[in-house]
Amino acid sequence: MSFAMRMKLADEILRKESVKDLYINGEKNGFEFDVQLAYYRGHYLSTIDEIGVLLDGEQIPQEAVTFEINGKEMPLYKLPYAVTEFWSQVEPAKIRVLKKGGVEAGDHEIELKLMIRVPYMEIGPDHNFMPLDCGDKATVTFTE
């Protein structure tokens, strides 16, 4: 990707305060966090061109990640087809990541890759729209 627009209106896109361990059957087995859409308006989920989570630089398998808005938790592969699911820029999405055994105590870097097509800014023929980089990363401390 050569050029992508960024519009980081809020200081935090990936909200550090929201990062929590995720429990399955009483055991730590992953983590979750909130993310705000980094743009001045909301978008349909079908405008998401790329999404993924990395923990300390390591890619989490796509099937282990879900995306929730409007009370619906969805696997990532469904997002491009979610043409009626609108993500408001002031309602953060919840990202959940399954990881056996959870995250070890200490500092870790969480990175969200998120690329959106700005669907009203056509920059060329053949379905070519302005790319918007809504990704973010944050270093957070996990506890025992």
Place this chain on the structure above:
Amino acid sequence: MSNIKLGATLFCYGTEYARGQYDFEECVKQAAEAGAEGYEIVATQMIPSYPNVSEEFLGQVEDLRNKYGIGPVGYGANNDKGMMVDRNLTDDEMLADTIIDLKSANKLGCKVMRSQYMLSPEAFERLAPYAELFDVKVGIEIHNPETPCSPTMRKYLDVIKKTGSKHLGFVPDFGCFSVAPNKPQWIKALKAGVKEEHLQMAASMRYAGVDIEEARQKLMEAGADPAINEALQGMYGFVQFKPKEALPGLLEEFTEILPYCFEMHGKFHYLSEDCVEPSIPYEELLPFIKKSDFDGYLICEYEDELYCGGTEFTKRQLQMEKRILNS
């Protein structure tokens, strides 16, 4: 005889809203305090149940009307032609989505809806009977770098004349009358280490109509900081400007479309304490509209390129508009 009402788009407070400093109520309150008689709502930005208007939101809008004395008068629509993963929306689909917008605009009591040129002239033509049905006037936004009679806008003008519908028209955005460089881009470039003399050199070349690549090359040869590229891109893009001598020609174009304007966007990028917008010639534009037969809202619209928030600038913009219109 004109009948100009002054409004503000809540988009002016987009930065405060995105940061959670203002909720919807606070945006309405600020617009009322700044002196707006009505507001525009950008649907994709502030309608919680977009694309539909819920009873709950409608109730809030009415409560706020009672509390602050102003309500929505304009509905800002986006035309999301690229919202499908694998292809552009067809005209049929664009039309269907725009009808949903009409429904929401009507529910909110907005008499005017601003659309964008992603909605093709053909789909725009087919929208006329629906716009009449909901009694919402739909105006295509004329946004810099377009001008009132640029080739793309002419196609819409042809449709408006052909249908003869009073419900199709234009919403000119005053950014298209820019006759001087954009102040925030200038400020940002200076902060990034670009020298003022190089910015002036870039502006002179833009006025003279020098090609962007040639301008870039000359700036680099003159030792300009590469950070000037963003400002240069703006000068040839969405915040481009023409020499002041081009203004009479632009006003002539404006005259041709004025009978089809039912809302205008008073764009502003920066206003210092003396309430002057450095790039847009309000001193010429506002008396021009005052003398016309324009009947509708002049909606002020702040574009927050500095990410500093629009509260103070919006107050200044409305003061400036009042001063010029009342003089």
